[in-house]
Amino acid sequence: GNSVTQMEGPVTLSEEAFLTINCTYTATGYPSLFWYVQYPGEGLQLLLKATKADDKGSNKGFEATYRKETTSFHLEKGSVQVSDSAVYFCALRKAGNTGKLIFGQGTTLQVKP
Amino acid sequence: EAQVTQNPRYLITVTGKKLTVTCSQNMNHEYMSWYRQDPGLGLRQIYYSMNVEVTDKGDVPEGYKVSRKEKRNFPLILESPSPNQTSLYFCASSTVAREKLFFGSGTQLSVL
Numbered sequence: 001g002n003s004v005t006q007m008e009g010p011v012t013l014s015e016e017a018f019l020t021i022n023c024t025y026t027a028t029g030y031p032s033l034f035w036y037v038q039y040p041g042e043g044l045q046l047l048l049k050a051t052k053a054d055d056k057g058s059n060k061g062f063e064a065t066y067r068k069e070t071t072s073f074h075l076e077k078g079s080v081q082v083s084d085s086a087v088y089f090c091a092l093r094k095a096g097n098t099g100k101l102i103f104g105q106g107t108t109l110q111v112k113p
Numbered sequence: 114e115a116q117v118t119q120n121p122r123y124l125i126t127v128t129g130k131k132l133t134v135t136c137s138q139n140m141n142h143e144y145m146s147w148y149r150q151d152p153g154l155g156l157r158q159i160y161y162s163m164n165v166e167v168t169d170k171g172d173v174p175e176g177y178k179v180s181r182k183e184k185r186n187f188p189l190i191l192e193s194p195s196p197n198q199t200s201l202y203f204c205a206s207s208t209v210a211r212e213k214l215f216f217g218s219g220t221q222l223s224v225l
Binding site: 032042045046089093103106 | 205211
């Protein structure tokens with residue numbers, strides 16, 4: 001079946017460090033891929049997405065590239081800030097209107113000043 | 114302002130006492146869904162609805178009910194709550210394409 005696997009957290013970084021959160025998926029066909037972010041005490045919000053192979057999603061300095069050959073969608077940011085501390089969820093949705101959204105287990109990021 | 118509103122934010126109850134968590138959206142979205150979030154398990158879908166009067170089970174529907182009588186509202190009903198339903202619950206909505214889900218702020222439920 002379809003699934004999403006993220007690296008285990010928490011990930012602890014100093015401010016201005018480079019961030020990578022790994023995400024790999026298992027799916028047939030060509031799913032759409034997403035990163036959602038959950039700030040403390042809030043609901044999830046869409047951070048970025050990519051709908052086909054080699055697409056790069058980007059937002060707020062974060063980037064992720066849809067890699068079909070490695071079935072990956074790793075999240076990166078060149079210089080993290082304390083305000084980036086949150087839980088990050090990778091997700092996929094199979095093509096078509098009946099495609100279900102499947103979330104990974106989430107990775108907690110803590111950025112220290 | 115576009116938003117998904119859940120109530121209550123926190124709820125403590127006892128085993129067997131029926132409860133309802135309300136969810137309302139003001140974006141005229143067709144799709145609505147309920148998730149529960151548990152440590153180490155991420156988000157798991159409970160029920161979803163593609164439109165008024167159309168609901169379907171997600172991955173963990175046991176012990177829950179939903180209804181979709183109006184487009185904007187999608188309440189989650191626990192007829193007889195049990196301690197294993199202690200969790201953080203989120204309601205979400207989107208257009209049918211589901212390219213972007215809008216989430217409520219969550220309901221932290223504790224069943225004693």
